[in-house]
């Protein structure tokens with residue numbers, strides 16, 4: 114029987130060694146090259162982590178070829194259909210679905226931590242009125258590290274748990290405050306009698322003279338369902354750029370709130386969480402169906418930086434299961450909240466056009482989750498510059514789960530990649546007058 118090893122030979126020095134093949138419960142095995150440098154005198158070079166697993170994790174599994182996404186073993190389709198965001202957050206953080214009692218206590222604790230310190234609220238006044246909400250998210254989440262010192266012993270699992278709960282509980286409050294600052298509206302405090310999504314919508318949209326939620330606490334169930342769904346779909350996605358950033362920052366033992374701010378920064382880019390905002394800007398730029406071929410050609414032109422936003426994924430190479438779900442939800446939401454804006458029709462036409470194009474077929478480029486999420490948010494009246502912030506709220510559940518998993522791991526080491534140096538060889542300093 115073949116040994117579960119891979120043999121690597123360095124032809125430059127004739128050294129050869131066997132390396133174990135590590136297998137998880139599912140998925141592609143990985144060669145454990147931890148001792149490669151010691152054995153063969155070489156590093157691996159893998160910019161963009163095309164073939165590199167950076168950690169072991171039991172949280173999320175993706176099979177990109179078959180469009181499978183599991184949270185703690187549960188298919189995303191089942192969670193999207195039957196669950197709520199907070200239940201999924203509990204699952205990600207704790208490994209199991211909660212009992213009724215556990216869920217109720219989890220929700221209670223989240224409500225209890227949803228306020229932010231008054232001193233922190235004042236931080237918003239320091240931001241220019243037209244600051245992008247994501248810039249405030251990075252700053253204010255990072256500023257949480259200036260609070261809660263008495264519960265920051267990272268060797269204490271209870272301190273870690275409370276820190277994670279605080280981040281999940283406060284992120285919608287900070288998100289809504291970022292929006293309100295950018296439009297000059299007064300800050301609305303969280304309400305402890307509302308659910309997570311309802312409370313967020315209330316903090317976003319209530320005005321002093323006009324409450325978003327009436328005295329019967331009515332809020333359209335389709336809006337709440339859609340928000341829960343998008344939060345569930347965006348909650349985790351294994352070792353994506355922002356989660357890896359949170360893990361790398363945390364590996365130094367840094368303050369967890371500062372590590373989450375690093376994750377938010379990484380998510381902001383248009384190649385990652387910024388794509389949902391970028392999709393709407395792109396659709397607005399395309400404008401009408403007859404201009405689609407022009408933009409398809411631009412996306413294919415190597416000399417043009419334009420890319421079809423909301424298309425392609427590093428891992429999914431046949432379809433993104435989250436995109437299938439958001440597409441269906443788009444129909445439902447737009448039926449309930451119809452709009453004169455022809456964005457959805459334009460998006461459907463663009464999808465149809467791209468999926469028939471040889472370039473997109475050959476490169477296996479399909480719509481990803483964010484192709485439709487922005488259209489849903491827009492129908493719910495969430496402003497475009499808040500789309501990536503919505504992603505932050507959802508992904509906080511994943512970030513804190515990975516952080517909890519990593520911090521509980523014995524023998525955790527600082528993440529420290531190597532490099533191939535391409536600069537000058539040693540040279541002597543030249544005096545200023547001789548240059």
Ligand code: CMC
Nearest residue numbers: 383384385386388412420421422423424425426427476481
């Ligand atoms: N439009 C046009 N061409 C594309 C696109 C696109 N959206 N995406 C990839 N390609 C081409 C790319 O030019 C490259 O061509 P070639 O092999 O000739 O050089 C090939 O497809 C492979 O692309 P890549 O950039 O090497 O692939 P990657 O795995 O490094 O990038 C990606 C994945 C998601 C960053 C990329 O597909 C992209 O930029 N998509 C648009 C942005 C987007 O929608 N991002 C959201 C991702 S889902 C939400 C999330 O998880 O954050």
